[in-house]
Amino acid sequence: MSEPNHSATPSTQPGTSTSNRLLGRGTWREARYVADLLRAETIGGAILLAAAVAALVWANSPWRDGYTALRDTVIGPHSLHLDLSLGTWAADGLLAVFFLVAGIELKREFVAGDLSDRRKAALPIAAAVCGVALPAILFVVTAMLMSRGDSASEVGGILRGWAIPTATDIAFALAVLAVIGTHLPSALRSFLLTLAVVDDLIAITIIAVFYTDTVNLLWLLAAVVPLAAWRLLLKRKITNPMLLAVPALLAWTFVHSSGVHATVxxxxxxxxxxxxxxxxxxxxxxxxxxxxxxxxRPFSAGVAVPVFAFFAAGVTVVGGGFGAALRDPAAIGVVVGLVVGKTVGVLGGTWAVARFTRAELDEDLAWTDVLGLSVLAGVGFTVSLLVGELAFGTGSARDDNVKLAVLCGSLIAALLATLVLRMRNRHYRLVEARETADRDHDGVPDVYETEGRLDPA
Known part of the structure; x- marks a missing residue:
């Protein structure tokens, strides 16, 4: 793979068209947004990792029964069908906050971000779709090959987990990228963020469509009223947290009662x-x-997701737990899907866009960069653990096996991405001085300006 040419930027090189460039440099506002979000998600990723490690340590200690008892403690009013365990409250309740933030990101991307431009949106959408489809296909193929000879009902039960390796955990992925990719171009981080936004949309659609057994239409229709009230308050610029919490909680309760997963x-x-x-x-x-x-976002990244991780990641490895996972077709399918499926899917989707639109990768980048990000997309955690619980039941033997598989697959993907991206990071360190030069001292790097003005590209 050839090295990128850094002799000139796309916006300044004479005679060069940037309309058919993939992963070109965005605007200065976008670069600042990505940098701010990277810092926030990096902190969230660190807290998330600490919560997962704490759960693993407790679940494999002599006091593991205390962890299970805490996770399975039931609280809430039975009359409203809200007598849920703490683990379920974390999955259904706290993760709704995570998906609320994801929904806002989606709206901003579709209205004012890269997804509002059909040409720019084609790349992350194609990469995300391929990065969801291929892991699911490889999971099914792997599970069926490993479960030959089993009964049809047993195979059918295993295949319920087909969606587990399809989601990228943006907090973990960005945390890894922040550590190993300090000098990587902002276009790569922006691509990973946009890819994850589309990935979240596909994931929540999968949960709503394929992991909803029965739907009570009356409760679902009732949810329209608080949703409309939420919209009306915001249209009138009423952002008092206490006022907004009322329709939000009512909408969550009604959706939960309808049988659709409450994170929707x-x-x-x-x-x-x-x-x-x-x-x-x-x-x-x-x-x-x-x-x-x-x-x-601070509550989502600092409290909601880590608490969910604490109750979801506590899988027992000692006493044969790891060996059981190695023999489980679903667990092996998850690892193959995350490590191989995500890499080939995201890279293949990006290549397909370049191939069929006759576009070229931006001259500041190389295909090795895309390979590194594709491997990093295999870091799955939050949504993967949630889908595992929906597919096999919280606390079941197979759920524990796929949880361990998610952790192992994500770790393998993170290590492989580190090998690729650290090499590229050393290369980009050599050109950082040019990228960050601000000779007119206006607070905006010169590379984002054209003749003293902000580059509208």
Whole structure:
């Protein structure tokens, strides 16, 4: 693979068209947004990792029964069908906050981000779709090959986990990228973020469609009322947390009672947040959606997701747990899907866009960069653990096996991505001085400016 040419940037090189460039440099506002989000997700990823490690240590200690008892403690009113275990409250309740943030990100991307431009959206959408389809296919193929001779009902039960290796955990992925990719171009981080946003949309659609057994339409229709109230409050710029919490909690309760997974309520609430494109495009203004996201994200990344991870990652490895996972077709299928499926899917989707649109990779980048990000997309955690619980039941033997597989597959993907991206990071360190030069001292790197003005590219 050839090295990128850094003699000139796409926006300044004479005679070079950037309309058919993949992963080109975005705007200065986008670069700042990615940098801010990278810092926030890196901290969240560290807390998430600490929570997962704490759960693993406790679940494999002599006091493991205490962990199980805590996770299975039931609280909540039975009359409202909300007498749930703490583990279920974390999966259904706290993860709804995570998906609320994901919904706001989706709305902002579709209205004012890369996904609002069909040409820019083609790449992350194709990469995300291929990065979901191929892991699912490899899971099914691997599981069927390993379960030959089993009964049809046994094979059917295993195949319920086909969606486990399809989701990328953006917090973990960005945390790894922050450590090993300090000098990588912002376009790569932006691509990973946009890819993860589309990935989340596909994941929540899969959960709503394929992991919903029965639907109570009356409860689902009742959820329309608090959703409309939420939208009305935000349209009138009412952002008092106490006022917004009322329709949000009612919407969550009604969706949960309908039989649809309650995290869907979080995505719906996020998609209903108004997005002002002019405010989003102005680097000196903060839109309502941006302010709301910044208020909710710290709780999501610092509390909601880590608490879910604590109750979901506590799988017992000692006493034969690891050996059982190695013999489980579902667990092996998860590892193959995350490590091989995600890599080939994301890389193949990106290559297909380049091949069929006759576009070229931006001259500042190399295909090795895309390979590294494709491997990194195999870091799955939050949504993968959630789908595993929905497929096999919280606390079941197979659920424990696939949890261990998610952890091992994510670790393998992170290590392989480190090998590739650290090599590229050393290369980009040599050109960082040019990328960050600000000779006119206006606070904006010169590479984002054209003749003294912000480059609108």
């Amino acid at each position: 309520a979080g995505v719906l609430l996020g998609l209903l947040v108004p997005v002002n494109r002019e405010a989003e495009d102005d680097p000196d203004r903060h839109s309502l959606a941006e302010r709301l996201e910044h208020k909710i």
